[in-house]
Every structure is written in C-alpha cells, then in structure tokens.
Amino acid sequence: MRLLSDENFNGNIVRGLFLRQPSLDLLRVQDVNLLHVDDPEILEWAANNNRILLTHDRATMPDFAYERLFKNQEMAGMFVVSDRMSIRQAIDELLLIIEVTEQSEWDTKVLYLPLD
Structure with missing residues (x-):
C-alpha cells in the first residue's frame, strides 16, 4: 500500500509503523517538498x-x-486517524488495514479510525 502522511501526522506513529514494517511504502509531506502546502494541493499530489x-x-x-469527489477528481483514499487514539492502537489498526486490504479498495473512500 502506498501512503502519504500529512504535515501534522504524529511522527511516533510513523516511526512505529516503520519499526513494525520496515518495507512500508510511506512518505511524509516533508519528504516530497509539500511542507506548509494547502490541503487541496496535498490531496492533488496524493491523487497524482x-x-x-x-x-x-x-x-x-x-x-x-x-469536494474532490464531488468534482469527479481522483482520490486514492484517506485515513483520518483520531489524535485521541493511543499510538499503539493507531499503529495496530493501520497495519491491520494494510495487511488485509488492497490499495484499490480505498479509491474515493475516507475511513475514520478507530475502527470500533
């Protein structure tokens, strides 16, 4: 699964994901020169x-x-992770999704975590 974390996404979650799955295909907006870029531009980059x-x-x-979906624009998907979740729970739930689903299943979808 190909992921992009936005600017304010918890770095401890990102580090934990890599510790548990070192081959994870995850970029941060900081890695692709999208730091301090407006949300619509980040979504455009993620879609492209x-x-x-x-x-x-x-x-x-x-x-x-x-709004992108309303305009029939592409979107690879979005996982909205509650910042009230523990870091461990966020990592566990994201890895579960990554392990049991395919990238294409999330096209045009917004998923809110926690799952329960």
Whole structure:
C-alpha cells in the first residue's frame, strides 16, 4: 500500500509503523517538498501519485476530499486517524488495514479510525 502522511501526522506513529514494517511504502509531506502546502494541493499530489493520505485533520481535510469527489477528481483514499487514539492502537489498526486490504479498495473512500 502506498501512503502519504500529512504535515501534522504524529511522527511516533510513523516511526512505529516503520519499526513494525520496515518495507512500508510511506512518505511524509516533508519528504516530497509539500511542507506548509494547502490541503487541496496535498490531496492533488496524493491523487497524482496514487497515495492514500494519513491525517489527524478531521476539521478540514475530509471536506476537501469530498469536494474532490464531488468534482469527479481522483482520490486514492484517506485515513483520518483520531489524535485521541493511543499510538499503539493507531499503529495496530493501520497495519491491520494494510495487511488485509488492497490499495484499490480505498479509491474515493475516507475511513475514520478507530475502527470500533
């Protein structure tokens, strides 16, 4: 699965994901020169590069995602991870999704975590 974490995504979660799955295909916006870029531009980059966006931003990012879908624009998917989840739970749930689903299953979808 190809992932992109947004600017404010918890770095401890990212590090934990890599510790548990070193071959994970995850980029941070900082890695691709998208630091301090507006949300719609991040979503555009993620769509163009077929990457599912990881975010904690429940306030604006999903609205921009739904706006893209309303305009029939591509979106590889978005996982909105509650910042109230423990780091361990966030890592466990993300790895479960990565292990049991395919990238294409998340096209045009916004998933809110925790799963329960």
